[in-house]
Amino acid sequence: xxxxxxxxxxxxxxxxxxxxxxxxxxxxxxxxxxxxxxxxxxxxxxxxxxxxxxxxxxxxxxxxxxxxxxxxxxxxxxxxxxxxxxxxxxxxxxxxxxxxxxxxxxxxxxxxxxx
Numbered sequence: 001x002x003x004x005x006x007x008x009x010x011x012x013x014x015x016x017x018x019x020x021x022x023x024x025x026x027x028x029x030x031x032x033x034x035x036x037x038x039x040x041x042x043x044x045x046x047x048x049x050x051x052x053x054x055x056x057x058x059x060x061x062x063x064x065x066x067x068x069x070x071x072x073x074x075x076x077x078x079x080x081x082x083x084x085x086x087x088x089x090x091x092x093x094x095x096x097x098x099x100x101x102x103x104x105x106x107x108x109x110x111x112x113x114x115x
Contacts, residue, residue, distance in 0.1 A: 002026040002104050004095045009109030012085055016113070020080040022095030022106055027076065029099040034071055034078035038091035038111075048093065049080060062088075085113045 008020040020036065035050025035058075049059045049069035057069055068081040078095065090113050095106035 004097060004104055004106035006093070006095050006106040006109045008080075009093060009111045011112045011114065014085060014087055014113055014115050016085050017081070017083045018085065018111060019082070020093055020095075020109060020111075022078050024076040024078075024095075024097050024104070027097060027099065027104065029101070031076065031097055031099055033096075033098040034076075035069060035096050035098075036078070036080045037094045037096055038089075039094070039108075040088075040091040043091075045094070050096070050098075051078065082111070085111075087113045087115045089113050 003025045004022055006022045012018055033050050033052045036048040037045050038048050039045040048063055049067055051057050051069045051071045066084045070079045092108040093111050094108045097104045
């Protein structure tokens with residue numbers, strides 16, 4: 001059974017930092033990418049950051065220079081270090097694991113940034 005267990009969300013003041021973690025288990029296929037999406041109230045889900053096999057990364061323009069995605073391949077875990085958080089970063093953050101014929105999603109973790 002595939003499980004994506006997320007942790008690290010919470011409430012933080014603007015300018016603060018949070019680190020999200022997502023540990024994937026039970027995936028038997030080759031993982032092509034791991035990353036994070038978010039959905040803010042009233043908005044569509046959007047890609048925040050992802051890391052591909054080989055280490056290439058993609059970031060949303062709104063988080064470049066503030067967020068860093070990383071991955072521990074041995075643990076099948078992906079991290080999102082979020083610095084200089086802004087109120088507009090408030091959203092539910094979802095872990096995503098991309099395999100050859102589809103993807104898996106975490107249950108989501110709430111990040112709230114107060115002004």
